[in-house]
Amino acid sequence: MFINFFFALKSYGVPVSLHEWITLHHALARNLNDCNLTKFYYVARAILVKNEIYYDKYDMAFLDTFKDIETTDEMLEKILEGLKKVKELHLSEEEKKQIEELDLDQILRNFEEQLKQEHYKNHVGGNKAIGTGGRSTQGAWGYNPAGIRIGQGESRHKRAVQIAEKRSFRNYSNDVTLDTRQMRVALAHLRSLLPIGPEEKLNLDATIDATCKNAGELEFIWESKEKKAAKVILMMDVGGSMTPYARLVERLFSAASSQISRFKHYYFHNCIYQDLWTDIERRESISTQEFLKSEDNDYKLILIGDAEMAPSELTWVNGAIDYWYHNDTPGLAWLQRLRDKFKDSIWMNPLPRRSWGYVQTARMIGGIFPMFELTLDGLDEGVKFLMKGKGKFFN
Amino acid sequence: MNYFKGTGDYVLSPELKDNVNVSIALARPLLVKGEPGTGKTLLAHSIADGLGKKLIIWNIKSTTKAREGLYVYDTVQRLNDARFGDRDVSDIRQYIKLGKLGEAFNSEEQVVLLIDEIDKADIEFPNDLLNELDEMSFYIPETGDTIKAKHRPIVIITSNSEKELPDPFLRRCVFHYIEFPDEKLMEDIVFVHFPDLEKKLLREALKKFYWIRQFDMLRKKPSTSELIDWIQALIAGGISPSKVEKDLPFLGTLLKKKEDTDLVNQSGSAHYGYSSSVRTRNVY
Ligand SMILES: Nc1ncnc2c1ncn2[C@@H]1O[C@H](COP(=O)(O)OP(=O)(O)OP(=O)(O)O)[C@@H](O)[C@H]1O
Numbered sequence: 212m213f214i215n216f217f218f219a220l221k222s223y224g225v226p227v228s229l230h231e232w233i234t235l236h237h238a239l240a241r242n243l244n245d246c247n248l249t250k251f252y253y254v255a256r257a258i259l260v261k262n263e264i265y266y267d268k269y270d271m272a273f274l275d276t277f278k279d280i281e282t283t284d285e286m287l288e289k290i291l292e293g294l295k296k297v298k299e300l301h302l303s304e305e306e307k308k309q310i311e312e313l314d315l316d317q318i319l320r321n322f323e324e325q326l327k328q329e330h331y332k333n334h335v336g337g338n339k340a341i342g343t344g345g346r347s348t349q350g351a352w353g354y355n356p357a358g359i360r361i362g363q364g365e366s367r368h369k370r371a372v373q374i375a376e377k378r379s380f381r382n383y384s385n386d387v388t389l390d391t392r393q394m395r396v397a398l399a400h401l402r403s404l405l406p407i408g409p410e411e412k413l414n415l416d417a418t419i420d421a422t423c424k425n426a427g428e429l430e431f432i433w434e435s436k437e438k439k440a441a442k443v444i445l446m447m448d449v450g451g452s453m454t455p456y457a458r459l460v461e462r463l464f465s466a467a468s469s470q471i472s473r474f475k476h477y478y479f480h481n482c483i484y485q486d487l488w489t490d491i492e493r494r495e496s497i498s499t500q501e502f503l504k505s506e507d508n509d510y511k512l513i514l515i516g517d518a519e520m521a522p523s524e525l526t527w528v529n530g531a532i533d534y535w536y537h538n539d540t541p542g543l544a545w546l547q548r549l550r551d552k553f554k555d556s557i558w559m560n561p562l563p564r565r566s567w568g569y570v571q572t573a574r575m576i577g578g579i580f581p582m583f584e585l586t587l588d589g590l591d592e593g594v595k596f597l598m599k600g601k602g603k604f605f606n
Numbered sequence: 607m608n609y610f611k612g613t614g615d616y617v618l619s620p621e622l623k624d625n626v627n628v629s630i631a632l633a634r635p636l637l638v639k640g641e642p643g644t645g646k647t648l649l650a651h652s653i654a655d656g657l658g659k660k661l662i663i664w665n666i667k668s669t670t671k672a673r674e675g676l677y678v679y680d681t682v683q684r685l686n687d688a689r690f691g692d693r694d695v696s697d698i699r700q701y702i703k704l705g706k707l708g709e710a711f712n713s714e715e716q717v718v719l720l721i722d723e724i725d726k727a728d729i730e731f732p733n734d735l736l737n738e739l740d741e742m743s744f745y746i747p748e749t750g751d752t753i754k755a756k757h758r759p760i761v762i763i764t765s766n767s768e769k770e771l772p773d774p775f776l777r778r779c780v781f782h783y784i785e786f787p788d789e790k791l792m793e794d795i796v797f798v799h800f801p802d803l804e805k806k807l808l809r810e811a812l813k814k815f816y817w818i819r820q821f822d823m824l825r826k827k828p829s830t831s832e833l834i835d836w837i838q839a840l841i842a843g844g845i846s847p848s849k850v851e852k853d854l855p856f857l858g859t860l861l862k863k864k865e866d867t868d869l870v871n872q873s874g875s876a877h878y879g880y881s882s883s884v885r886t887r888n889v890y
């Protein structure tokens with residue numbers, strides 16, 4: 212049933228509205244997809260999905276709904292069937308209004324009309340609704356988004372399913388570990404979560420003053436209001452494979468610097484002990500003790516690490532992973548001190564949440580710091596958590 | 607009937623072509639998103655060309671307000687005129703200047719309206735335009751005039767996803783995400799610009815280009831525009847394919863930031879062995 216596609220999309224978390232769903236039917240009733248499931252795949256995606264991070268979820272919903280469909284007629288029946296069901300749905304007033312505006316009945320009539328005239332039947336290529344012109348003008352195109360070349364005989368419907376099966380947008384999803392591809396989007400999220408930057412405002416008194424001095428020649432005086440509020444400290448695990456993640460997050464926050472009044476960053480390897488490193492190579496350091504004493508406690512503290520190590524690195528004197536490094540206070544105690552000082556603190560972990568339970572040290576650290584996944588979603592959650600001051604209520 | 611078939615100077619995927627036509631047929635704005643240099647702006651030019659229509663471009667900046675697209679009432683000019691008295695200031699109409707959207711509505715023929723880089727503006731900006739885009743008209747209280755679109759313009763909107771766009775706005779758009787072109791497609795694009803380019807030079811240049819783009823730590827990845835500038839420089843400099851293979855001549859054309867050129871130079875000849883993926887990780 213076609214309406215299932217709508218619900219499948221919703222259940223996979225694609226934010227699709229009834230408005231868009233009906234728009235899709237407009238397109239179908241006018242045969243803008245040229246009776247072709249592959250075209251339908253793209254047209255429906257363009258109308259229903261407004262962000263590439265949902266493309267992967269769209270693919271999954273598409274597979275769920277259409278993997279068994281073989282022919283055009285079958286699909287049409289399903290669409291028609293689904294269309295008739297729209298009115299049986301539980302609709303809000305708002306949605307009912309939308310349906311009226313979009314004239315669902317008109318669409319239905321169009322559909323049935325076309326169906327009666329067998330416009331859709333044995334439809335090979337031509338396009339009644341928008342004219343047959345414009346098959347690919349780029350003769351030597353040769354480009355196929357799914358990278359599959361299809362022989363003449365193969366069903367055109369199968370192909371759409373194959374494209375969806377490729378799931379080529381998997382890495383764009385907002386629940387995969389943050390990577391550079393998502394930098395811009397992540398930055399956008401970050402900026403929207405942080406307090407606002409400088410804004411320009413007309414200074415009325417100064418303008419009147421200046422204009423009077425100018426003998427009435429208008430002169431506008433603008434003032435910048437600084438509204439940078441966030442103060443952020445990053446502490447990053449730069450042990451081996453963690454380095455790229457640490458760098459990424461560092462870049463992210465320094466890119467958001469227009470909204471951060473003070474920004475500091477330190478490095479560690481697996482856990483924090485008496486020294487906080489100020490360079491990635493871990494040659495220069497400051498004393499953690501001093502740091503705890505002298506720093507303002509209204510910083511938001513974000514630790515980045517996979518929290519995966521030998522338990523002894525957290526609990527033993529001289530437990531640090533680097534054999535040359537001696538610590539007379541166990542790492543866990545240092546973490547607790549940091550946590551006590553900075554109420555607004557979180558830990559971001561590039562490993563998926565489901566794995567944390569299996570890692571003893573991740574469980575231990577998760578008991579001290581609220582822990583979030585280092586994904587787009589996790590970043591959102593974590594920064595929201597910090598900005599709302601929820602840290603005070605954790606443990 | 608408007609049907610966009612593409613133009614010779616723009617490499618167009620069949621899906622994008624379909625989506626352009628769907629957006630025209632449904633009279634919905636087409637929102638195009640993609641990395642810098644994926645041809646978003648150029649698409650609007652190509653559509654206008656292909657359909658033989660005038661293109662009106664509204665470039666959005668961080669300070670652009672939705673109102674400005676409708677009209678600007680030049681009160682300062684009027685005040686000045688009032689003081690020096692050389693114009694009839696009671697005729698407000700002469701101080702009303704239509705913005706780009708106003709111009710598009712007021713045009714005698716259907717136009718293509720490009721709203722370029724909408725994400726640069728304030729988060730409320732797109733919402734502020736909803737009514738005007740829906741109704742294709744707006745009212746000027748100062749003069750009592752209503753500007754109504756004589757022909758609904760074909761609206762193309764581009765975004766770099768600097769900011770998220772509001773849902774009510776998104777609901778009304780047809781959306782297309784342009785993926786960064788793969789090597790094969792990039793060849794086509796480069797050939798549009800340099801039809802006589804030596805195949806071997808192109809192949810080497812592309813190899814280097816995609817190799818550089820693999821560095822995840824770059825501040826700014828080179829895009830299509832930089833590639834085209836680079837190839838231009840290679841041609842002008844009479845650089846041979848083998849030199850491109852061995853060195854990276856004119857690297858500064860591809861990478862604009864010093865940190866980036868350093869990074870690439872450091873990994874110098876380690877070429878394809880270099881794994882820059884942040885996803886490959888071992889424990890510790
Ligand atoms: N599909 C294409 N066909 C032909 N040329 C292209 C194509 N895509 C990109 N180019 C080339 O790349 C240049 C950059 O394209 P354009 O300015 O349209 O990119 P953009 O996506 O608008 O980038 P930005 O986000 O930086 O504004 C164009 O001037 C053109 O030379």
Ligand SMILES: [Mg+2]
Pocket residue numbers: 646647648722764
């Ligand atoms: Mg552009």
